[in-house]
Amino acid sequence: MAAPNASHDVLSQADLLQRRLGADLRDRLVDSIYTDAGILNRRYVTVRLDRRRDLDRALDRVITSRIFGLPLMFLGLAAVFWVTVTGANVPSSMIATALFWVEEQGAALFNSIGIPWWITGFIWHGTYKGMAWVTAVMLPPMAIFFPLFTFFEDLGYLPRVAFNMDRFFKWAGAHGKQALSMSMGFGCNAAGVIATRIIDSPRERLIAILTNNFVPCNGRFPTLIMLATIFVGTAVSPAMASFAAAGTVVMVVIIGIVTTLLVSAFLSRTVLKGEASSFTLELPPYRRPNIGRILYTSIIDRTLFVLKRAIYMAAPAGALIWLLSAIHVGDQSLTVIISTALEPLGNAIGLDGVIILAYIIAIPANEIVVPAILMAYSGATRMVDITGLAELQGILVGDQGWTLLTAVCLMLFSLLHNPCSTTILTTWKETGSRKWTAVGALMPLAIAFVVCFLVANLWRLIAGV
Amino acid sequence: MPDPLTSLIIACVAGFLLYTAFRPQVGWFWRWQAGRVVTARVRREDALKHLHHQEYAGQPGTLESIAGVVGISTGEAAELVSELIQHGYTQLEDRGYVLTSSGRSYALQVIRAHRLWERYLADETDVDDVEIHIRAEKAEHLLTPTEADELDARLGYPRYDPHGDPIPTSDGEVEEETGTPMTRWPLDLEGRIVHLEDEPHEVYKQLLAEGLHLGEDVRILERSSNEIRFFTEEREFVVAAVVAANITLASVPEKGVVEGPFRLLSDLEQDEAGVVMGLDDACRGLTRRRLLDLGFTPGAEVVVDLTSPFGEPRAYRVRGTRIALRREQAGMVLLECV
Known part of the structure; x- marks a missing residue:
């Protein structure tokens, strides 16, 4: 057994020798590697003048130019959103119809063979319904958004976005590549947190992880779009409705981006002051996108990966919703009891007890906020299927007395509140630190409460209600 | 429902209390914690x-x-x-x-931990120079000798801390401090700054604020009992004698690592080319490693290729790849003058 000893000797010998070397060891090492590589290069490599490189250059001059740089970028982002939202509508409702049909069939089957109602309810109207809803709401937009995103990634456009946007991030003490993890966050915050791996500087990476939550993900967009349509869209003429609604959503996104920069600036100047930081960004040549790879990466690695986690989380949430409404203490269901208790808290931030309860239930998956709210309002023992916006408006504005203030606060809360449990879990895996995971979860929650509280009370003060 | 004005006032008061309690460094909470640490x-x-x-x-x-x-x-x-x-x-x-001898070796252990920690903070983090000393004052009491050895190995056995004090070895050996205080250095002889004393803290802060750093070559022009006038490559300085006493100089080695006039990469115009001469000594740790690995080594040709819409960062073509750097990083790369 001479080997371990021998290697130990070698190591201690190396240690000893290293002590005698100067501090510029690494400099000399890298220098000599590059010198050797240069010699080999000159001897064996001939460079042909490449026309593609000139094309790349010309393209880059436009894409990063003062005039076209930012407009092109926002145009691209807007196009991706528009395709995602409009393209996802039809498949979403088709999947919903199909999956809810399965639910009815399953429940009917259980009933016909005499299984007790509470087992049927728990399995079909609770657990299954939660999974079905999440699949219907999340799958189509993700299956559209992720391939589009991956297309731009494969093309090599994304580093240019980081290059264009870096000035803002520099001000905030963050890294330009955070623009990429943020774009990814529009698809899914958990995926956005994973995407921060491209940031090689520890401090900037941590900032990107902790603030990723401030870009609304696919699971939150439906809530934002619904509120914008009902409360802003109906306030203007029908012709302008869709534009007003879209404008509102864009505004919410901009508020999210501004919040990201402000919070990044705050973090980098306080708690993260002094963490190691460096900035380098490689701008690789453009590539012809490889469709096969795009589909594989976006569908297998991203869409299905995220969906699987979301379903794991949604199933127990669905079960919980069912349990809360099915279990009665006295003559009131648990839903009513808890939401009444939460009413003062909700009221203070412009919302109500039911919404707060829905957000607590929806910690695993933000998609089920709206169905959970509707379920609690209607007092039904399961999540309801709402077919049209008019019906929704009837319930929220007519029966429950939602105002524009409620909608604004709910949009802000939805944008700013704590990340879903999948994202929290991912943050923990990526940072390996309980402390940063706690900050990542609680800081947005605190910000959401403070912002909504201020907006609600100032609004009430000024409006005099 | 409480009326909105009352809620707002209560919230403002609560916010103010939280702010005073947790304000960095001077908040009540931190002071209470700092008080507890002195064991x-x-x-x-x-x-x-x-x-x-x-x-x-x-x-x-x-x-x-x-x-x-x-x-x-x-x-x-x-x-x-x-x-x-x-x-x-x-x-x-x-x-x-x-x-006693055991007291001396204990003291050296603490000093070793202090200076190693300073070296670590300077190389591997972005903690500013003033803060480094404050943090090392705390860390020196927490680092065990084994941890200090591990840190030493990880840092590549550094010999000096960031302001030029020798780091004691694990066997308790300390290199002799060489050099002469600026107050006794001969006039008109080129000298290199080898040490900036970090005690008392106020004077050290002043030295840093002047922008002096290790490895800089200075020449003294004039000296009176309370003031010293000298210049470096960059500009002329006038400092009080008490401050100058904390600067130690040594003679300049025959052949310096980086010699002669140079330009900074950040000063190049769009599409202008240059040849790398080396990296600034002040560039350490992560940033230095990164720049080296990307190929900013002596002799490499660099061209300014692209400028972002806001003028910064800029993309440089080096060794066949395009690398974007911010102004600060580009300012760390020294170019030969053509």
Whole structure:
């Protein structure tokens, strides 16, 4: 057994020798590697003048130019959103119809063979319904958004976005590549947190992880779009409705981006002051996108990966919703009891007890906020299927007395509140630190409460209600 | 429902209280925490460090000097010293307290931890120079000798801390400090800054604020009893004699690493080319490694290729790839003058 000893000797010998070397060891090492590589290069490599490189250059001059740089970028982002939202509508409702049909069939089957109602309810109207809803709401937009995103990634456009946007991030003490993890966050915050791996500087990476939550993900967009349509869209003429609604959503996104920069600036100047930081960004040549790879990466690695986690989380949430409404203490269901208790808290931030309860239930998956709210309002023992916006408006504005203030606060809360449990879990895996995971979860929650509280009370003060 | 004005007022008061409690450094909470940290061990180690300093200066420590440095009353200092004597770390000689050999090696351990930690903070983090010393003052009491050895190995066995003090080895050997204080350096002779003393802290802050750093070559123009006028490659300085006493100079080696006039990469115009001469000495740790790995090594050709819409960052073509750097990083790359 001479080997371990021998290697130990070698190591201690190396240690000893290293002590005698100067501090510029690494400099000399890298220098000599590059010198050797240069010699080999000159001897064996001939460079042909490449026309593609000139094309790349010309393209880059436009894409990063003062005039076209930012407009092109926002145009691209807007196009991706528009395709995602409009393209996802039809498949979403088709999947919903199909999956809810399965639910009815399953429940009917259980009933016909005499299984007790509470087992049927728990399995079909609770657990299954939660999974079905999440699949219907999340799958189509993700299956559209992720391939589009991956297309731009494969093309090599994304580093240019980081290059264009870096000035803002520099001000905030963050890294330009955070623009990429943020774009990814529009698809899914958990995926956005994973995407921060491209940031090689520890401090900037941590900032990107902790603030990723401030870009609304696919699971939150439906809530934002619904509120914008009902409360802003109906306030203007029908012709302008869709534009007003879209404008509102864009505004919410901009508020999210501004919040990201402000919070990044705050973090980098306080708690993260002094963490190691460096900035380098490689701008690789453009590539012809490889469709096969795009589909594989976006569908297998991203869409299905995220969906699987979301379903794991949604199933127990669905079960919980069912349990809360099915279990009665006295003559009131648990839903009513808890939401009444939460009413003062909700009221203070412009919302109500039911919404707060829905957000607590929806910690695993933000998609089920709206169905959970509707379920609690209607007092039904399961999540309801709402077919049209008019019906929704009837319930929220007519029966429950939602105002524009409620909608604004709910949009802000939805944008700013704590990340879903999948994202929290991912943050923990990526940072390996309980402390940063706690900050990542609680800081947005605190910000959401403070912002909504201020907006609600100032609004009430000024409006005099 | 409480009326909105009342809620807002209550919230403002609560916010203000939280702010005063948790404001960085001066908040109540932090002060309370800082107060808790000063344990018997910290006092003991601070006292030993002080005695080591005194030994170096050639005079023994007194109860008063210990009390002053540790921040306790003379009575408490007497208790502290009797405890140190019991442990065999110090003994009373005719003029005051001196270290025993075990006391000296203990003191060196603490100093080693302090300087290693400073080296680590300077190389691997972005903590600013003033803050480095404050943090090392805390870390020196927490690092065990084994941890110090591990850190030493990880940093590649550095010999000096960031302001030029030698780092004691694990066997307790300290390199002799060479060099002459600026107050005694001959006029008109080129000298290189080898040490900036970090005690007292106020003077050190002033040195940093002037923008002086290790490795800079200076030439003294004029010296009076209370002021010294000198210039470096960059500009002329006038500093008070008490401040200059904390700058140590040594003669410039025959052949410097980076010589002669240079330009900065950040000063190039769009599409202009240059040849890398080296990296600035002030560029350390992560950023230095990154720049080296990307190929910013002596002899490499660099061209300014693209400028972002806001003028920064800029993309440079180096060794066949395109790398974007911010102005600060580009300012670390020195180019040959053509």
